[in-house]
Amino acid sequence: MPLISRPAARVRLPFAAAGVVLVALALAGCSGASSKPIEDYKGEPKGVDAPASSAGGAAFAVWLKDGAQFAIALYGSSSCPPKVASVSVTASNQMKATLAPAPGGICTRDYVPHTTVFATPSGVTTTSDVSIMLPDTTLTLPGLRG
Incomplete structure (x- = not known):
């Protein structure tokens, strides 16, 4: 049984990490990023x-x-x-x-x-x-x- 649950855990980890990155990017877009002079x-x-x-x-x-x-x-x-x-x-x-x-x-x-x-x-x-x-x-x- 440990062999079956292990691959599933490996698959879920990248999706969880991707979700965290997407949330961070969405919050950064709302934070009013600074604009530099042109x-x-x-x-x-x-x-x-x-x-x-x-x-x-x-x-x-x-x-x-x-x-x-x-x-x-x-x-x-x-x-x-x-x-x-x-x-x-x-x-x-x-x-x-x-x-x-x-x-x-x-x-x-x-x-x-x-x-x-x-x-x-x-x-x-x-x-x-x-x-x-x-x-x-x-x-x-x-x-x-x-």
Whole structure:
């Protein structure tokens, strides 16, 4: 009898392991995997006007390429610019932005914009407002109309 039950146990083990892997993959898909920047540069986002709310150096976010991408503009030193390292979806039309570590060293005392561009994550609806949480503020990407 032990010879008969042994092969059955060997067959069940790979199926059980496959089930655990599938559950882990499904949960990872719901966890809001981080998206890395596709572009990062000095200045305000290319090809769009900065919103009036950015006067005085306030951070802002704008849609690019008809919602296929979005940009986050942060203000700070030109020699040690604040950069967004990644974004992750945390809830329906809500994202969390993680800032890159400060480079250290001596930074100039100027105050200029720096832009980081991301592909719009799947599951984000561009026709509704999108909130992007930063450590010290929340930015709003207004929904695109028609």
